[in-house]
Amino acid sequence: MWSYALAALFSAMLVCYVHYEIPQFTLGFAKCETAHGLLIVVGLVFGAVCAMVPDLPVPRWLAFAAGLGIVHVPAGAILLIKRMRGSGMS
Numbered sequence: 001m002w003s004y005a006l007a008a009l010f011s012a013m014l015v016c017y018v019h020y021e022i023p024q025f026t027l028g029f030a031k032c033e034t035a036h037g038l039l040i041v042v043g044l045v046f047g048a049v050c051a052m053v054p055d056l057p058v059p060r061w062l063a064f065a066a067g068l069g070i071v072h073v074p075a076g077a078i079l080l081i082k083r084m085r086g087s088g089m090s
Contacts, residue, residue, distance in 0.1 A: 004062045011069025015043070018072045021079040027089040035075075043071040 019036060026032040050067030051060040 004059060008062055008065040011065045011072075014069050014076050015072050018076045018079060021083065022075075025079060025082050025087065025089055039072060039075060043068040046071050 018039065022035050023032050026035055047064040047067035051064040053063065056063055
């Protein structure tokens with residue numbers, strides 16, 4: 001059961017990282033809020049869809065957390081690359 005908790009913790013850390021880094025690389029309040037809003041809404045919807053799959057081999061809360069985290073993976077990768085390159089705001 002600890003592996004489920006570890007996966008959920010990783011998803012939560014990824015979501016926090018992305019939402020922490022967005023203002024550092026996004027120029028303008030409106031663009032920043034749009035990025036936050038879209039990631040949260042799409043993550044919640046994808047997480048809910050993942051949790052509704054019948055006959056899941058994992059608890060539904062983990063499927064939801066995984067779905068929410070998966071949506072943030074591309075944004076996290078982009079922001080990490082921007083951080084490593086020392087890119088400015090865009």
